[in-house]
Every structure is written in structure tokens, then in C-alpha cells.
Amino acid sequence: MAGGTVRLAVVGGGVTGLAAALRLRELLGPSAAITVFEQAAGPGGKLRTGELAGLVAERGAESFLVRSPDGSGDSAALALARRVGLGDDLVHPRPLPAALWLDGRLHRIPPGTLLGVPGDLSALAGVARPGGDDRDTGRPLLGPAADVTVGDLVRRRFGGEVVDRLVDPMLGGVYAGQADSLSLAATMPGLAAACRTRTTLVAAVRAAQAAAPRPAGTPVFASLKGGLGRLVTAVAAASGAQVRTGRPVRELARAGTGWRLLVGSTRDAEAVTADGVVLAVPARPAARLLRGVEPAAAAAVGRLDYASVALVTLALPPETPLPDLSGFLVPATQGTLIKAATFLTRKWAHLAGDGGPVLVRASVGRYRETGALRLADAELARRVHAELARILDGLPAPLATHVQRWGGALPQYPPGHPDRVAAARAALPGTLGLAGAAYDGVGIPACVTSGQAAAWQVATALGESGS
Numbered sequence: 001m002a003g004g005t006v007r008l009a010v011v012g013g014g015v016t017g018l019a020a021a022l023r024l025r026e027l028l029g030p031s032a033a034i035t036v037f038e039q040a041a042g043p044g045g046k047l048r049t050g051e052l053a054g055l056v057a058e059r060g061a062e063s064f065l066v067r068s069p070d071g072s073g074d075s076a077a078l079a080l081a082r083r084v085g086l087g088d089d090l091v092h093p094r095p096l097p098a099a100l101w102l103d104g105r106l107h108r109i110p111p112g113t114l115l116g117v118p119g120d121l122s123a124l125a126g127v128a129r130p131g132g133d134d135r136d137t138g139r140p141l142l143g144p145a146a147d148v149t150v151g152d153l154v155r156r157r158f159g160g161e162v163v164d165r166l167v168d169p170m171l172g173g174v175y176a177g178q179a180d181s182l183s184l185a186a187t188m189p190g191l192a193a194a195c196r197t198r199t200t201l202v203a204a205v206r207a208a209q210a211a212a213p214r215p216a217g218t219p220v221f222a223s224l225k226g227g228l229g230r231l232v233t234a235v236a237a238a239s240g241a242q243v244r245t246g247r248p249v250r251e252l253a254r255a256g257t258g259w260r261l262l263v264g265s266t267r268d269a270e271a272v273t274a275d276g277v278v279l280a281v282p283a284r285p286a287a288r289l290l291r292g293v294e295p296a297a298a299a300a301v302g303r304l305d306y307a308s309v310a311l312v313t314l315a316l317p318p319e320t321p322l323p324d325l326s327g328f329l330v331p332a333t334q335g336t337l338i339k340a341a342t343f344l345t346r347k348w349a350h351l352a353g354d355g356g357p358v359l360v361r362a363s364v365g366r367y368r369e370t371g372a373l374r375l376a377d378a379e380l381a382r383r384v385h386a387e388l389a390r391i392l393d394g395l396p397a398p399l400a401t402h403v404q405r406w407g408g409a410l411p412q413y414p415p416g417h418p419d420r421v422a423a424a425r426a427a428l429p430g431t432l433g434l435a436g437a438a439y440d441g442v443g444i445p446a447c448v449t450s451g452q453a454a455a456w457q458v459a460t461a462l463g464e465s466g467s
Contacts (some may be wrong), residue, residue: 006032006462009261009272010241011249011289012280013038014045015444016436019231019451021239022280034241035272037263041247043236046409047444049227052402053315053357054343056227059404060311062342062361063093063221063228064444069190072214075445076452077231078222084234089226092219093347099328100127101336101391102165104116106328109166110210114191116170117154118162119205128166131159134200136291141195141204142184147415150187151180157201169329173340175442176410177367178332186413186441209441225350228444252277252289257465259432276431276458280451282306282408283438293432297424304417304438306408309365312384313344315400316358322346322392336370337380338362338387339365360388367412377403396410411438430461 008024010017013036021034028034036043047061064077074082081090099106109116110123121130134157140382141153150171154163168179175182185192190208198204214220236243249268252261261272278285289304327342344359345352351359362384364372372380381401389395419440428434433454437443440450 004031006276007258008032008034008276008278008458009249009259009274010034010036010140010280011261012036012045012188012436013040013043013236013243014280014447015047015232015235015243016045016447016451017240017254017278017280018043018235019076019448020280020433020435020455021241021454022080022084022235023461024278024456025239025241025340027455028462030174030240034239035274036236036243037247037249037261038243038245040245042245043243044229044232044410046406047228047232048404049075049229050402052313053400055315055356055359057313057344057359057361057402058227059402060406061228061444062344063223066092066219066222067212067214069212076448077445080235080448081222081224084231084238085232085437086224086230089224090222090348091225091231091348092222093326093344094349096326098326099323100165100169101328101330101334102127106323106325107393107466108325109170109329110265112145113166113170113206114208115150115174115188116162116167117150117188117201117205118158118166119202119209120312121158121202124162124166128161128164129159130162132157132162134158134202135200138199140197141201142192143402145195145419146372147181147183147185147192150182150184151178153184153195153201154179154327165331168245169339172332172366173329175412176309176363176365177369177412181367181412181414183413183415183417184419185415187438189418217341223235223348233345248273249289251292252279253292253326257431276433276462278433278435278451278454278458279456280435282436283411284408286434286436286438290428294427295400297427300420300424301434301438303420305367305412306364307367307412308370308373308405308407309363309409310380310406311361311363311404312381313359313361313402313404314381314385314388314398316360316398318355318357318397320358320396322358322360332366332369336391337364338384338391339364339366341388341391362388367410373405401415410442419444430464431458433458
């Protein structure tokens with residue numbers, strides 16, 4: 001400390017880091033000196049709002065979940081939006097169904113699933129034929145500390161078609177990954193917990209759903225008028241932190257009871273000291289910073305791999321007809337570039353102005369399938385438009401297009417991920433917190449929760465040390 005001032009450094013200015021900065025302010029008060037270091041030209045990470053053909057168009061995350069994971073109340077993202085004065089600007093999507101593109105047709109996604117894992121096999125008609133063996137053996141599906149891939153569990157119990165045609169596209173829409181490589185405990189912790197006590201998968205799905213109820217009529221998702229970029233601005237302002245953009249953190253080392261950070265490029269590097277640090281950056285840069293602090297933790301963090309995606313948004317003429325859907329998902333087995341599409345102006349009433357253009361956004365890129373992402377923007381947009389035209393039985397030429405690429409955007413959680421994260425955190429001193437999608441889940445609420453938890457850890461450790 002200098003003159004009694006507690007100094008905090010947050011490395012990473014995405015929503016995780018900004019949520020951590022705000023929570024540090026709430027915990028440590030107005031006198032704390034909080035600095036957020038962000039490598040990019042602006043804060044926000046994957047919350048980025050732009051414009052296309054005169055309409056607000058998200059370049060990254062489009063919305064956030066309204067309910068907490070256990071269904072008991074507001075999600076961390078919703079609570080954060082309200083806390084920074086944006087409660088009156090919340091908007092919700094229209095209650096439209098979504099579909100799967102299968103065998104040349106759009107099929108509505110069956111109701112009552114957990115990320116595609118069904119609790120009622122009779123609801124899958126026309127989408128997938130159940131197989132496998134879900135007989136009750138009298139033993140829980142998972143042991144107390146066991147973890148498996150989602151695909152392994154569902155294939156054994158419900159058969160390959162349920163995985164390939166329903167679960168895989170649902171997981172692909174969220175993680176750009178495959179069910180056969182993603183951890184059940186990391187991607188669906190509620191279902192994993194139910195599998196430790198239930199003896200059939202149907203029973204486990206139903207138990208997980210009952211443990212996290214959603215009141216009838218409650219919207220699932222929310223966004224903000226004017227775009228989610230407003231959340232970034234509001235949280236940064238409320239935190240009172242100094243946000244320094246274009247300033248990568250290149251080194252992290254212990255300095256007495258605190259920390260020394262080397263910030264900036266090699267030509268204008270500066271040394272910064274802090275009493276506590278929150279690392280809110282992806283796994284690989286976090287691992288590089290941790291190598292000199294705790295090599296074992298660095299190795300555990302650095303194992304995590306990522307998928308890259310591109311988001312292609314088309315502004316179409318106002319008269320463009322679209323199905324009465326919010327959008328659709330495409331299983332990898334169907335051979336398309338597109339893995340998901342959202343009919344933005346149909347889904348979000350606040351975007352659909354009178355006589356304005358129609359916005360459709362498609363997501364391209366699956367884990368370890370990067371060929372399409374090497375296409376130039378114009379060619380990628382052309383191919384996406386052609387696929388949409390085929391799926392929707394015709395589509396007029398776009399008025400405008402935008403391609404947003406997110407390299408290494410989505411973490412891929414292998415089995416055992418939660419235990420590795422817990423071990424890495426346990427190996428670090430309390431004044432160094434790890435936060436973000438690399439550890440605690442994708443999606444805005446998970447990132448906000450992760451940042452807030454890391455802030456609480458650091459603030460608590462500083463209090464215990466008398467800093």
C-alpha cells in the first residue's frame with residue numbers, strides 16, 4: 001500500500017474484468033485505487049455493439065439469461081444491469097420457437113430438454129430416434145467425483161441420433177464444440193449433480209429441471225435497448241476504475257506481499273505494483289502470466305483449448321419473408337457452413353422498425369473445423385447468404401453485410417475441467433484471483449459471477465492480511 005491506499009489491478013477489460021472491478025469498489029470503498037488493463041483498443045471483450053443498415057446489431061453476445069442457474073432468482077447479469085441503472089432499458093425476445101435444420105427441413109426443437117438432452121423421449125418424433133439403454137440398474141449414473149463427456153453419457157443411454165441431431169447442435173450453438181469432447185460437469189452441472197443420485201438419464205434430466213424451475217411466463221433471455229455495449233459503459237463508470245486500453249500485461253511477479261506487473265509494449269513498458277490482482281483474460285495469456293508465479297497452476301490453466309467462430313449479419317430488404325421462428329440450429333452432420341442462425345428483427349421487437357430492413361445473423365465455425373474461417377469476408381458472407389437462401393427457399397440479395405471474427409472465443413471444457421480449475425485456484429495466494437469463461441462457464445451471467453467471486457476472494461484476502 002502507498003499512504004494507506006489499497007491498489008488493485010484487473011487484467012482484462014471484458015465483462016468479467018469490469019464486473020470484478022465494480023465488486024472490488026463495492027467491497028473496498030471509494031479510496032481503493034482500481035485499474036483495469038485491457039489489451040484491445042476498447043473495453044467490453046465480446047460485448048460489442050455496432051450498426052448495420054441503420055439498426056443496432058450486436059457483434060458478439062446477443063443476450064443473457066434472465067434466471068440464475070438454480071432458478072431461484074435473477075441471473076448475475078440481470079442483477080448487474082439493474083445495479084448500474086439499466087433496469088428500465090431491459091428488453092426480452094418475442095416468445096417464438098426455434099428449429100433444427102434436418103434432412104432438408106426445419107423441425108421445431110422438442111420442448112423439455114436440457115441443452116438438447118431430453119426428459120421425454122416421446123417428444124423426439126421427426127427429430128431423432130432414441131436408442132441406447134436407459135434401464136434402471138439401481139446404481140447412480142455417475143460416481144461422486146466422476147465426470148464424462150456429454151456424448152458418452154447420452155449415447156449410452158439414448159443413442160447416437162439423439163446426440164448427433166439434437167444435443168450436438170445445441171452444444172455447438174453455445175460452445176461451438178462437440179458433445180463427445182465436452183465435460184458434463186462443466187457444461188451442465190445441474191444434470192451432472194442429478195446423475196450422481198438418479199439411476200436413469202430420463203430421471204436425472206427431470207430432476208435437474210425440477211431443481212431449477214422457471215415460473216410460467218418468465219422470459220428466458222434479456223438484452224438492452226441500444227445494445228449490450230451500454231452495459232460495458234455503465235459498469236465501467238460505476239466501478240470508478242481507471243480503464244487503460246491498449247495496455248497488455250506482459251509479466252506478473254510477486255513483490256513482497258503484493259504484485260508487480262509489467263504493462264505495455266516492449267517500447268513503452270512500465271512497472272505497476274498492486275496489492276491484489278484479478279486475472280480476467282483467456283486461459284493461454286493467463287497461463288503465460290502464471291508461469292513465474294505457480295508453474296503447476298499455469299500448466300493446468302494452459303491446457304484449455306478454444307474454438308473460433310465468425311458471425312455474419314445480413315441486412316435484407318424489408319419485405320423479406322422469414323419463418324415464424326426465432327432462428328434455427330444445424331447439426332454438423334448436415335454439411336453446412338452455418339451452425340446457427342438468428343432472425344434478429346423477428347426475435348427482438350425493439351429492432352423491428354416500421355418498414356425497416358430485416359436482420360439475420362449466422363454463426364460459422366466449429367471446434368477444429370476452421371476451413372470456412374479462412375475465407376475472405378466477402379466470400380464468407382456470400383456463402384452464408386447462399387446457404388440461408390437454400391434453407392429458407394429463397395432470399396433476396398442483402399442490402400449490407402458485416403462479418404465479425406472471434407478467434408479463440410469459446411473455451412472447450414474436457415472432462416475433469418472443474419477439478420483442474422479448483423486445483424489451480426487452490427495453488428495460488430488469495431490476493432490473486434482467476435476469473436472468466438476459461439474457468440466458470442460461457443455466457444454473460446457466468447462471466448459476471450466469476451468476476452465477482454474473484455473480487456470477493458481478493459478483497460477477503462487483503463482484509464485478512466491487514467492490507
